[in-house]
Amino acid sequence: MEIIKADHLSKLFGPVKAVDDVSISVKEGEIFGFLGPNGAGKTTTIRMLTGVLTPDSGSAQICGIDIHTNPLEAKMNMGVIPENGTVYSDLTAEQNILWTAKFYGMDSISRKERADELLRHLGLTERRNDIVRTFSKGMRQRVSIACAIIHSPPVLFLDEPTGGLDVYSRRLVIDTVRIMNGKGSTVLITTHNIEEANELCTTISIINKGSIIATGSPEKLKKTFDTAKYVEIAFEQPVKKELFVHEGISRVETHGDKMRLYTDDPDKAVKYLAALAEQQQVKILSIATSNPTLEEAFVQLTAGA
Ligand SMILES: Nc1ncnc2c1ncn2[C@@H]1O[C@H](COP(=O)(O)OP(=O)(O)OP(=O)(O)O)[C@@H](O)[C@H]1O
Ligand SMILES: [Mg+2]
Known part of the structure; x- marks a missing residue:
């Protein structure tokens, strides 16, 4: 009721x-x-x-x-x-x-x-x-x-x-x-x-x-804001940004000592990054996936409207 x-x-x-x-x-x-x-x-x-x-x-x-x-x-x-x-x-x-x-x-x-x-x-x-x-x-x-x-x-x-x-x-x-x-x-x-x-x-x-x-x-x-998903990764040595060009990664940002890679499919991106680290022989210090927060949804919905 x-x-x-x-x-x-x-x-x-x-x-x-x-x-x-x-x-x-x-x-x-x-x-x-x-x-x-x-x-x-x-x-x-x-x-x-x-x-x-x-x-x-x-x-x-x-x-x-x-x-x-x-x-x-x-x-x-x-x-x-x-x-x-x-x-x-x-x-x-x-x-x-x-x-x-x-x-x-x-x-x-x-x-x-x-x-x-x-x-x-x-x-x-x-x-x-x-x-x-x-x-x-x-x-x-x-x-x-x-x-x-x-x-x-x-x-x-x-x-x-x-x-x-x-x-x-x-x-x-x-x-x-x-x-x-x-x-x-x-x-x-x-x-x-x-x-x-x-x-x-x-x-x-x-x-x-x-x-x-x-x-x-x-x-x-x-x-509603699935595209705001990202994977955040820190490598022991710097990795060239060009190497992140991949079908599953839409945008790359540097955040302090971490790289933030926006993606529709975090699972695929993580697998790609693991393979990339292996191939480049660099150590991964940390890796985390993040789902969109309600705050992002709120900001996107109300920004400039
Ligand atoms: N008694 C009033 N006389 C004139 N304008 C008013 C009056 N009450 C609200 N407003 C206007 O109506 C709009 C909505 O105000 P309201 O107080 O409902 O917002 P709110 O979402 O509760 O905001 P807040 O998060 O700041 O509390 C504002 O532009 C406000 O200036
Ligand atoms: Mg109020």
Whole structure:
């Protein structure tokens, strides 16, 4: 079943087409990654999906409920970590969490139980009675997460939840997303961190200048760029570049003490290089093959577009 559905969403800000005919479909249980450079339209899309912003055209449904005609009901199904956190600076960590739980209609016993559990899980127990104004960015983000998941929502929207966080807080955020997903939440997450998207997401959409330019599993997106495969080799003595002219090798680059040979068929290239070393009587110091990274796919897709 489609849990998050956007149909032809568009939003103009003056002359800027922030979002231009974006359609998204996220199935139950997925972790969907929204990737794009600064200003691509990620936040604007999330704001329309979560009912903060009215689209100029198009519609969106959360768990089959239209966010614009039925906003309250739709919002009950979602937890949101917006780009700029919405925690209240004048309340304590615990008050923020309890207040949010109350908003979602949780009874007082489960509010307290769940708040205790989340404060512990997010490493905030000792600071639970301190006002959020005195918190660091990472701690504030953890309060924001607690507020987003207190009611165990079927849908989670996270707008760059790991931006500017240290390794520990980042791990905590990622682990929490995984745990929530394991418990059945469908997740839409935006990030600049391509490795993070690669490791976390089942499907990724790349957005650039308001439009989605590619969608697929991380592996599928990488495969679109098969020609970026290469073999990197270091010889003990220099080997003439001319010797690398071979049907399987499309381009040769020097990288420090290594040669990088681009090829469609790394297996064939490696065999050729081994034979070449034998024939030239030079020793191979190291050899490695590299598959295209998601980052390369991303850069190629968004460069100059
Ligand atoms: N409230 C607004 N008023 C005017 N222009 C806006 C507003 N919000 C967004 N924009 C413009 O819309 C475009 C998309 O912005 P958006 O915040 O959605 O990008 P983003 O992909 O989230 O970028 P980032 O990675 O920097 O967070 C930008 O050109 C931005 O300047
Ligand atoms: Mg943004």
